[in-house]
Amino acid sequence: MSKIVWITGASSGIGEALVYEYFKAGDKLIISGRNRDELFRVKGNCQNSFNVHVLPFDLSETEILESKAQDAIKIFGKIDLLINSGGVSQRGLALETDLRTEQQIMDTNFWGTVTLSKAVLPSMIANGAGQIVVVSSLVGKFGTKLRSAYSASKHALHGYFDSLRTEVFDKNIDITIICPGFIKTNVTYNALTGDGKPLNIMGEAHEKAMSPAECAGQMVKAIQAKKEEVYIGGKETKAIWLKRFFPKIFSKKIREAKVI
Numbered sequence: 001m002s003k004i005v006w007i008t009g010a011s012s013g014i015g016e017a018l019v020y021e022y023f024k025a026g027d028k029l030i031i032s033g034r035n036r037d038e039l040f041r042v043k044g045n046c047q048n049s050f051n052v053h054v055l056p057f058d059l060s061e062t063e064i065l066e067s068k069a070q071d072a073i074k075i076f077g078k079i080d081l082l083i084n085s086g087g088v089s090q091r092g093l094a095l096e097t098d099l100r101t102e103q104q105i106m107d108t109n110f111w112g113t114v115t116l117s118k119a120v121l122p123s124m125i126a127n128g129a130g131q132i133v134v135v136s137s138l139v140g141k142f143g144t145k146l147r148s149a150y151s152a153s154k155h156a157l158h159g160y161f162d163s164l165r166t167e168v169f170d171k172n173i174d175i176t177i178i179c180p181g182f183i184k185t186n187v188t189y190n191a192l193t194g195d196g197k198p199l200n201i202m203g204e205a206h207e208k209a210m211s212p213a214e215c216a217g218q219m220v221k222a223i224q225a226k227k228e229e230v231y232i233g234g235k236e237t238k239a240i241w242l243k244r245f246f247p248k249i250f251s252k253k254i255r256e257a258k259v260i
Contacts, residue, residue: 004076006030008059008116009086011038013185014135017216018083020045023052025220030072030079033086034058059086059112060104069119079120081223083133084113089187090150091260092194101196102149109153114160124173131174133223134161138181138236142243142250144259150191165228174226178219179240181233182209188260203260210234 005022009015011033019031019042028051033039036056043052053075057068073079087109090097117132124130139147140154158177165175188203215232222230231237243250 003027003080004030004078005081005083006032006072006079006120007083007085008032008112009084009135010042011035013187014180014183014212014215014219015083015085016042017212018085018219019052020213021216021220023049027051028076029053030055030075032057032068032072059109059116060107062107062111062115065112065115066119069116073120073123078123078127079130080124080127081131081133082117082120083135083223084116085133085135086112087135087153088150089147089191090193091146091188091191091199093146094148096194097149098195101192101194104196105149105192106153106156109150110156110160113157117161117164121168121173125168125171129172131176131223131226132161133176133178133219136177136179138179138231138233138239140177140179141240142254144254144257146259176223176227177229178222179229179231179237180215181231181236182206183215183233184209184211201260205236205258205260 005027007015007018010019010031019029022029023046030053031039031042032055039054039056043049043054046052055068055072057064088105090105113134134157136154136157139151140158143151161175161177182205184206188206189200191199193199210233218232231240239250
């Protein structure tokens with residue numbers, strides 16, 4: 001049976017790859033992001049795309065998100081699956097990053113995701129089922145250089161949605177947190193530097209990393225299995241276990257790691 005899937009961050013990278021996965025599966029899609037033209041490009045890549053609806057907005061504009069969620073629900077009458085894939089990364093030292101930039105990162109990654117999810121939840125509960133997917137990061141489980149606010153925003157998502165999961169479990173609502181490592185997207189290119197300007201450089205680790213299509217394929221399987229938390233990437237995923245069982249060794253290695 002087809003589902004109604006709402007994907008944020010759908011204009012590029014992992015979000016775009018997810019659009020194609022769910023479209024191929026025959027689902028009805030609402031795709032969101034800041035760049036309207038890029039969203040229509042993605043829609044245009046879907047043959048017979050009358051079941052793909054474009055709903056552009058900026059996640060950092062949290063005051064409009066509740067009304068955008070209501071608009072999304074009205075398109076097909078409900079949302080079965082919300083995938084919070086939109087976000088912005090960071091490449092700036094903590095002491096050199098201004099508070100306005102840190103606030104923008106938190107508004108986009110944390111408050112944007114929370115606001116949309118809370119706005120959709122009552123409709124899901126009324127329908128008797130639903131699933132919310134949160135795209136976090138491996139640095140939602142540990143911190144590295146140049147990502148203090150970004151890592152904080154992702155850590156916050158884990159705390160919030162782990163708690164929420166316990167509150168809505170008996171209402172047939174599933175919550176899945178996905179933690180990608182290095183994926184070959186423009187995340188580094190678009191990452192905010194200390195003054196809020198994009199880095200405009202493709203990170204070496206991302207250049208050689210897993211493709212968005214492969215990542216999306218793994219994500220879809222995890223979402224279908226209703227897993228609670230999933231780590232996707234290469235050898236960098238092992239850092240989670242290294243930190244848990246050998247924290248001193250982890251601290252030494254992460255200080256020495258090339259993390260651009």
